[in-house]
Amino acid sequence: MRNIKWQGLIAILLLLSTRLSAQAPMNDDGPVQMADALHANGKIYAVVAVVVLIVVGILIYLIRLDRKITKLENEA
Incomplete structure (x- = not known):
C-alpha cells in the first residue's frame, strides 16, 4: 500500500514536470x-x-x- 502512494506521487510529479519544460527558452542576448x-x-x-x-x-x-502551537503544547 505504501509503495502505491509513492508511485502515485512520483507519477504526479513527472506529469507536472512536463508542463514546466514547455516554456520557451530565454535568450541571453536580449534584455527581459x-x-x-x-x-x-x-x-x-x-x-x-x-x-x-x-x-x-x-x-x-x-x-x-507558531505562537498558537507553542501555547497548545505548553497547555498539554
Missing part, C-alpha cells in the same frame, strides 16, 4: 522585455510592493501560528 516595460512605466514598484506585502503577510501568519 517585461521587466523593461514595467520599469519604464513605473509599475515595477507596484509589483515589488505587492510581493513584499505577500511575503510579510505569510511571515506574520507563520509567526502567529
